[in-house]
Amino acid sequence: MSPVVVLLARMYESNPPLLGNWGGWSVILFLIPLYYARFHWDEVVKLREAFNKTVDLLSNTIDAKDSHTFLHSERVTAIASALARAYGLDAAQINTIEKGSRIHDIGKIGIPDAVLFKPGSLTEEEYNIIKKHPEYGVRLLEPASDYLSETFDIIKYHHERWDGRGYPEGLAGQEIPLWARIVGLADAYEAMTAGRPYQKAKTPEDALREIEDLAGIQFDPKLVRLFREIWETNPAWRDREVFLRLYSSKVPSLESSSPPSLEREPETSQKSS
Numbered sequence: 038m039s040p041v042v043v044l045l046a047r048m049y050e051s052n053p054p055l056l057g058n059w060g061g062w063s064v065i066l067f068l069i070p071l072y073y074a075r076f077h078w079d080e081v082v083k084l085r086e087a088f089n090k091t092v093d094l095l096s097n098t099i100d101a102k103d104s105h106t107f108l109h110s111e112r113v114t115a116i117a118s119a120l121a122r123a124y125g126l127d128a129a130q131i132n133t134i135e136k137g138s139r140i141h142d143i144g145k146i147g148i149p150d151a152v153l154f155k156p157g158s159l160t161e162e163e164y165n166i167i168k169k170h171p172e173y174g175v176r177l178l179e180p181a182s183d184y185l186s187e188t189f190d191i192i193k194y195h196h197e198r199w200d201g202r203g204y205p206e207g208l209a210g211q212e213i214p215l216w217a218r219i220v221g222l223a224d225a226y227e228a229m230t231a232g233r234p235y236q237k238a239k240t241p242e243d244a245l246r247e248i249e250d251l252a253g254i255q256f257d258p259k260l261v262r263l264f265r266e267i268w269e270t271n272p273a274w275r276d277r278e279v280f281l282r283l284y285s286s287k288v289p290s291l292e293s294s295s296p297p298s299l300e301r302e303p304e305t306s307q308k309s310s
């Protein structure tokens with residue numbers, strides 16, 4: 038029997054009664070705050086669920102904006118989540134990394150389409166505009182900082198590089214928040230295997246080789262070692278086509294009622310992701 042029920046029974050039977058001349062008064066007095074606590078908790082859970090759905094909606098919005106990057110945020114999330122688990126992070130941290138991965142490129146909403154979808158190489162000026170998307174993202178989400186502030190480091194620093202040549206602040210090595218290093222690596226692998234309008238997608242093997250070549254240059258060497266280990270055992274995200282096949286049906290297509298195509302156009306450049 039539940040301890041609360043036992044407690045209520047004792048309160049009811051106490052002689053003399055704790056309150057007034059009837060044991061029921063004590064029970065009623067105890068139940069009122071209990072009811073409100075339960076009501077408040079239900080509201081908190083509902084609010085959290087609604088907010089998680091809003092994050093999913095934002096993620097779908099980013100992916101839908103550019104058909105070249107179909108399911109990009111979802112796949113980055115799957116890779117970053119596996120990497121965070123392999124690193125030994127706890128459930129709460131993995132949850133934050135997943136949330137941050139889903140919306141890491143939200144700032145692209147503030148980048149003009151002519152620059153974002155330009156077929157071909159970017160000029161230096163255009164690249165400088167693209168480089169603003171991490172800071173735009175944080176600014177866009179500032180009003181929701183009560184719920185999302187823990188993801189801000191991911192959004193702001195996912196394009197920093199281990200050698201300090203990334204953006205927006207040129208942080209190096211351990212200065213880059215771990216969560217951003219994890220998402221940055223996942224983002225780069227996803228971009229390499231998705232390709233660009235002017236560059237063919239790399240095979241998973243070639244992309245892995247490039248990631249390993251860039252250990253200690255662009256990526257945290259420890260994360261690259263872990264990445265290699267989980268890459269071997271994770272076909273669900275290792276190969277983009279397998280991932281699209283598994284996940285396409287989970288995201289509503291805006292194009293038609295026909296099944297989502299697995300032959301998407303290549304993705305934008307890694308530089309601009």
Ligand SMILES: [Fe+2]
Pocket residue numbers: 141142170195196309310
């Ligand atoms: Fe990005």
